[in-house]
Amino acid sequence: MLTRFFLMGLDKKxxxxxxxxxxxxxxxxxxxxxxxxxxxWHLSTHTVALLGKYLCFAxxxxxxxxxxxxxxxxSLGHAAFFTLGGYAMGMYLxxxxxxxxxxxxxxxxxxxxxxxxxxxxxYWHGFDQFWFAAIMVMVVPGLLAFAFxxxxxxxxxxxxxxxxxTQALTFALMLxxxxxxxxxxxxxxxxxxxEILGFDIQAASTRVGLFVATVVAxxxxxxxxxxxxxxxxxxxxxxxxxxxxxxxxxxxxTDRYKLFAWTLSACMAGVAGALYVPQVGIINPSEFSPASxxxxxxxxxxGGRGTLAGPVLGAVLVNFGKSYFTAALPELWLxxxxxxxxxxxxxxxxxxxxxxxxxxxxxxARATVTAKPAxxxxx
Amino acid sequence: MSAQDTLLYLDxxxxxxxxxxxxxxLSLVIEPGEMRAIIGPNGAGKTTMMDVITGxxxxxxGTILFEGRTDLTSLREPAIAxxxxxxxxxxxxxFEMHTVWDNLELSLKAPxxxxxxxxxxxxxxxxxxxxxxxxITRLSPRRDRPAxxxxxxxxxxxxxxxxxxxxxxxxxxxxxxxxxTDAETEQTAHLLKDIAxxxxxxxxxxxxxxxxxxxxxxxxxxxxxxxxxxxLDSVSANKQVIDVYLGR
Numbered sequence: 001m002l003t004r005f006f007l008m009g010l011d012k013k014x015x016x017x018x019x020x021x022x023x024x025x026x027x028x029x030x031x032x033x034x035x036x037x038x039x040x041w042h043l044s045t046h047t048v049a050l051l052g053k054y055l056c057f058a059x060x061x062x063x064x065x066x067x068x069x070x071x072x073x074x075s076l077g078h079a080a081f082f083t084l085g086g087y088a089m090g091m092y093l094x095x096x097x098x099x100x101x102x103x104x105x106x107x108x109x110x111x112x113x114x115x116x117x118x119x120x121x122x123y124w125h126g127f128d129q130f131w132f133a134a135i136m137v138m139v140v141p142g143l144l145a146f147a148f149x150x151x152x153x154x155x156x157x158x159x160x161x162x163x164x165x166t167q168a169l170t171f172a173l174m175l176x177x178x179x180x181x182x183x184x185x186x187x188x189x190x191x192x193x194x195e196i197l198g199f200d201i202q203a204a205s206t207r208v209g210l211f212v213a214t215v216v217a218x219x220x221x222x223x224x225x226x227x228x229x230x231x232x233x234x235x236x237x238x239x240x241x242x243x244x245x246x247x248x249x250x251x252x253x254t255d256r257y258k259l260f261a262w263t264l265s266a267c268m269a270g271v272a273g274a275l276y277v278p279q280v281g282i283i284n285p286s287e288f289s290p291a292s293x294x295x296x297x298x299x300x301x302x303g304g305r306g307t308l309a310g311p312v313l314g315a316v317l318v319n320f321g322k323s324y325f326t327a328a329l330p331e332l333w334l335x336x337x338x339x340x341x342x343x344x345x346x347x348x349x350x351x352x353x354x355x356x357x358x359x360x361x362x363x364x365a366r367a368t369v370t371a372k373p374a375x376x377x378x379x
Numbered sequence: 380m381s382a383q384d385t386l387l388y389l390d391x392x393x394x395x396x397x398x399x400x401x402x403x404x405l406s407l408v409i410e411p412g413e414m415r416a417i418i419g420p421n422g423a424g425k426t427t428m429m430d431v432i433t434g435x436x437x438x439x440x441g442t443i444l445f446e447g448r449t450d451l452t453s454l455r456e457p458a459i460a461x462x463x464x465x466x467x468x469x470x471x472x473x474f475e476m477h478t479v480w481d482n483l484e485l486s487l488k489a490p491x492x493x494x495x496x497x498x499x500x501x502x503x504x505x506x507x508x509x510x511x512x513x514x515i516t517r518l519s520p521r522r523d524r525p526a527x528x529x530x531x532x533x534x535x536x537x538x539x540x541x542x543x544x545x546x547x548x549x550x551x552x553x554x555x556x557x558x559x560t561d562a563e564t565e566q567t568a569h570l571l572k573d574i575a576x577x578x579x580x581x582x583x584x585x586x587x588x589x590x591x592x593x594x595x596x597x598x599x600x601x602x603x604x605x606x607x608x609x610x611l612d613s614v615s616a617n618k619q620v621i622d623v624y625l626g627r
Contacts, residue, residue: 005498232499235481239474246472249433250545251460251491260493 009226009234013309013353018219024051025215029208045204049279050323052211054316056276059218061299061311063268066225068297069306070234071261072241074159077166078269079292080173081141083283085270087177088140090190090283091124092133093201097194110192111185121183130197137274138267145266146259153255153262158244167290174288189284196278207279214275218312221268225308228264237261298341304351313352383447386411386549386579387432392441393603394427401427402438403603409549414575416590416611417583419600420623425583426469428600429551433466434459446548461491465547469554471534475527479518479537482526483509486541508544515573516540517566532563539570550580556589568592587611 010018028051032043043051060082067073099106103113108120126132148169152162180186199206228234239247240254247254277283286292296315303314318340325333348355382388387409394402402424409415419425430436432443434456443451451459460466474482487505490496501509513519516536521529526537535555542550555571556564568589574580575595584590590597590611597614599606601623607614614620 228497231497232484233493233496235477235485236493236496238476239485242474242476243472245435245456246468246474247485248456249460249466250486250541251457253455253457253491256493 005231006223006227009228009230010223011226013307014222014226017222017309017312021215021219025212028211032204032208045202045207048204048207048211052207052214052279053276054319055211055214055218056272056279057296057299057319058312058315059214059221059272059275060269060296061303061315062218062221062225062308063265063272064296065300065305065308065311066228066265066268067261068300069308069311070229070241071237071258073258073262074163074297075166075265075293076163076290076297077168077170077293078265078296080166080170080288081145081266081269082273082276082296083170083173083285083287083292084141084144085137085273086277086283086287087184087190087273088127088133088136088270089274089277090193091127091184092130093193093196093278094185094190095124095128096196097192100194101192109185109190111180111188112183115180117183124183134274137270141266141270141273142263145263149259149262153258167293170288170293171290174285174290177285177288185284187284189282190277191282191284193278193281201278201281210275210279214279217271217275221271222308222312224264225268228261229308233257233260295337298337298344300351302340302344302348302351304353304355307351307353310351310353317352382444384411385409385447386413386445387581388442388444388447389428389432390442392428392431392438392443394424394431394436394438400603402431402441404441405600405604407598407605409579409581411548412576412579414571414580414582414593414595416593416595416597417581417600418585418587418590418597419606422602423600424603425600426553427603429466429553429581429583432459432551433464457491460545460547463546463548465542465545465550467538467542467550467552467555469557471531471538473526473529473534473537473541475525477526478523479513479526479529480509480522482537482541483512483544486544488544488546512540512543515543516570532559532567535559535563535567536570539567539574543574546578548579550574550578552580552582554584554586555582556584556586564589565592 028043028048031041032045032048035042060078064075064078067075094109097109101110103110105113108117112120127136152165157165176182177184178187184190193201195201196206199209229237236247236252236257240257244254299315299318300311301314302318303312304310318337321336322333325336344351350357385408387407389405389407392402392405393400405424405428417425417428427436431438432451434451434454438452445451445462445464449462474485477485484501484505487508489499489505513522516539518533518537518540521533526534529537539555552571556567559567564586571580571582571593582593596609597611598608599614599620606623607617607620
């Protein structure tokens with residue numbers, strides 16, 4: 001029953017994506033750990049972390065597509081959920097430092113000692129346990145999304161107004177987390193991590209392990225999102241996107257459906273953030289900045305909104321471009337990103353995947369012509 | 380007749396928008412199994428009446444009872460829909476990206492809670508019922524097409540089919556033949572008459588030929604309240620009705 005539920009969303013597109021992920025999960029560890037450092041096939045620890053980062057962004061893009069592509073909620077604050085997940089993981093990693101910090105305080109992270117705090121704030125308790133942090137990674141963004149969505153959807157805030165308040169949400173969080181007395185390291189955020197689950201966080205093998213974990217998380221996220229979208233619930237979501245009041249008159253409480261997708265999406269974004277933090281080694285309030293959320297929207301648009309696989313592709317491609325451009329022509333990157341968004345909006349309204357579908361429709365034109373009379377015979 | 384025996388009971392319902400009285404102490408009674416046509420000039424309050432019955436608009440004053448006991452004025456749209464009131468919009472509103480089949484499946488009477496729909500799979504009876512509705516609405520050959528690709532008339536029928544799938548006790552149908560060809564209009568009248576046997580139907584319509592085709596009791600609305608009620612012939616002969624509506 002459950003297996004069938006998870007398999008029902010899988011199509012050819014999913015097959016390709018999951019195969020690519022499986023190949024990555026095998027090839028990257030082999031190339032990073034099984035080859036000599038001077039071999040042309042060798043992947044440096046830096047590259048592995050970079051690839052891992054792209055896949056975290058891919059998971060964020062996937063979660064955004066679930067609400068934007070399928071429910072029509074354009075979230076301009078999805079990085080908030082990503083960053084909250086990241087902070088939850090960062091808190092665990094801070095607690096793992098123990099007495100190895102600059103001040104050597106076994107009970108308090110360095111920044112708290114610096115602020116002359118004498119005891120751990122209540123909300124830091126439990127984060128020395130991995131299992132607790134792993135749950136909080138989903139619960140914290142999920143709860144925020146639930147509370148936010150509860151009020152927003154019940155008050156029937158939609159469209160551009162909803163987008164603006166999601167933007168305000170992430171901006172408010174950024175301002176809050178910048179404050180030292182919030183207890184999350186203020187401006188500097190959380191960093192100087194040493195270990196995760198007892199493994200040295202800098203070691204090549206740990207990096208590879210984190211990469212594989214990210215691949216697995218992305219694959220699970222994809223399968224879950226596909227199953228949700230293919231279910232009758234997914235059809236209701238699409239119907240809400242296209243004609244919400246009609247859905248209400250059919251007897252569906254549309255707020256609940258939106259809340260379900262919105263909260264699930266926030267949990268997925270939280271997991272993405274949690275995997276991101278150990279791979280980049282830092283989490284700070286700038287991740288909450290409105291620009292991060294808007295970038296995520298661009299990845300989804302570039303890849304193809306409402307296709308699930310497209311946003312994954314879009315996130316990886318755009319971030320690869322970002323890595324390349326910011327190294328080669330740093331001053332041009334923002335123009336390139338802006339230009340890309342304009343071009344995609346004007347010429348590729350359905351993104352790269354939509355373009356692929358259009359080309360496929362156009363090429364075997366003869367086949368579709370012959371199919372039509374057969375269709376009409378039934379009339 | 381007491382309110383208990385009625386299907387829908389409106390008493391003294393008034394709604395104002397920024398000082399404009401869309402409904403002015405409207406009173407109306409629909410009996411179980413009845414089909415009623417509502418006519419009236421533009422701005423007579425026909426669509427507003429549907430809005431207050433289905434929960435889209437809250438009346439300022441007045442009583443609306445369904446089946447003589449449920450007060451509709453305090454309920455939200457989905458709750459009213461689940462009581463058994465279905466609505467067809469003036470402009471055909473179907474889910475364009477979904478296939479005809481999926482449109483019907485979404486409308487089909489079934490649990491409406493998210494966790495139920497997440498694990499739903501169509502039963503044999505569900506599929507049979509959808510097939511049946513496809514036949515009634517003559518949309519069988521179109522079942523796998525996206526609803527957005529249907530013609531205007533087909534969309535209207537699909538929406539009526541969706542109402543059938545919902546299996547409501549009362550159907551509110553807003554201008555079902557607007558923009559239809561004569562042949563389509565005639566077929567739609569047949570379709571609605573078929574439905575009327577098992578359900579109560581309220582049809583709002585401008586098209587007098589169509590109303591005559593239906594051959595049911597007619598209520599004439601004017602400026603938000605009932606001007607006349609009776610057979611089409613008797614209201615057509617009514618001096619007031621001629622003045623405000625038919626005479627133009």
